[in-house]
Structures are given as structure tokens and as C-alpha cells.
Amino acid sequence: MVKKCRINLLKTSYNARGCNLDKDMGPEAKLYQKLRKKSKGISWIRIENLSSLGTPDLLGYNDSGTFFTVELKVTKGKKLKFSPHQIAFHVKHPHNTFIIAEALGPRASKTFPISMYRGSRIRELVRDGLELEACSLGLEACCLELLSI
Numbered sequence: 085m086v087k088k089c090r091i092n093l094l095k096t097s098y099n100a101r102g103c104n105l106d107k108d109m110g111p112e113a114k115l116y117q118k119l120r121k122k123s124k125g126i127s128w129i130r131i132e133n134l135s136s137l138g139t140p141d142l143l144g145y146n147d148s149g150t151f152f153t154v155e156l157k158v159t160k161g162k163k164l165k166f167s168p169h170q171i172a173f174h175v176k177h178p179h180n181t182f183i184i185a186e187a188l189g190p191r192a193s194k195t196f197p198i199s200m201y202r203g204s205r206i207r208e209l210v211r212d213g214l215e216l217e218a219c220s221l222g223l224e225a226c227c228l229e230l231l232s233i
């Protein structure tokens with residue numbers, strides 16, 4: 085029984101605050117971790133701002149010296165939920181803003197992989213959900229697109 089506990093402890097990942105990454109992170113935080121690991125050449129800052137509602141989740145800076153923002157969304161279906169403030173942000177700031185979405189569930193990842201949309205298309209994304217044509221499909225393609233702006 086002691087050996088089993090040791091094996092489980094070795095397989096468990098913890099962040100700098102000592103939180104169990106598998107249990108303590110929400111789905112958007114897990115998507116961020118995937119994105120961060122795949123996107124070498126991009127410096128990320130997580131934005132957790134309660135004073136300016138609608139501000140995207142991430143500020144990125146690529147090797148070309150370009151800043152951009154990314155809103156992360158995770159869904160169990162085809163539709164994505166945005167607050168009115170998030171919609172307003174992307175309408176007001178249509179350039180260098182992106183939305184990366186991940187569909188969870190056994191069939192969702194095959195039908196709708198991780199996809200990226202330009203912020204300027206947020207109204208269409210609200211209307212059509214993941215059926216809207218993405219500017220990039222798959223995590224690697226999303227990272228390459230962000231590196232190229």
C-alpha cells in the first residue's frame with residue numbers, strides 16, 4: 085500500500101503554489117498550460133483583471149515583437165458562451181485579438197479540435213459556435229499563426 089501511494093505521488097503534478105494541477109485547475113487553465121508548452125517563442129502573461137470586465141485571458145508577445153490577446157474558451161458542446169463585456173472588447177479591438185476554443189468530450193475533440201478565431205469575428209462565433217470556420221485548427225497550427233503575426 086505504501087508503494088502505491090509513492091507511485092501516485094510521483095505521477096501527480098503540482099504548480100509553484102503547491103496546487104495539484106489535475107484537481108485544482110479549471111478547464112481554461114488546463115488549456116492555457118497546453119498552449120504555453122506548445123508555443124515556444126511566445127511570452128505569455130495571464131490576465132486576471134476584475135476591474136476591467138471583458139479583458140481577454142492572455143497577453144502574448146511573439147519573437148517578431150508583436151503583442152496580441154487571446155481569450156480561452158472550453159465547451160462541452162458546439163456553442164461558446166461570452167459575456168457582453170467580452171463581446172464588446174473584441175468589437176472595439178478587432179486587430180491582434182484571438183479566441184482559442186477547445187471542445188471537451190469523447191466525440192468533440194475529433195469533430196471540433198482546438199481551434200482559433202480572430203476576435204473581429206466574435207459576433208459570428210456567438211451565432212455559429214464551433215461550426216464557424218476557424219483561422220487555425222489544432223494547437224500547433226494556432227501557435228504557428230500567433231508566431232507569424
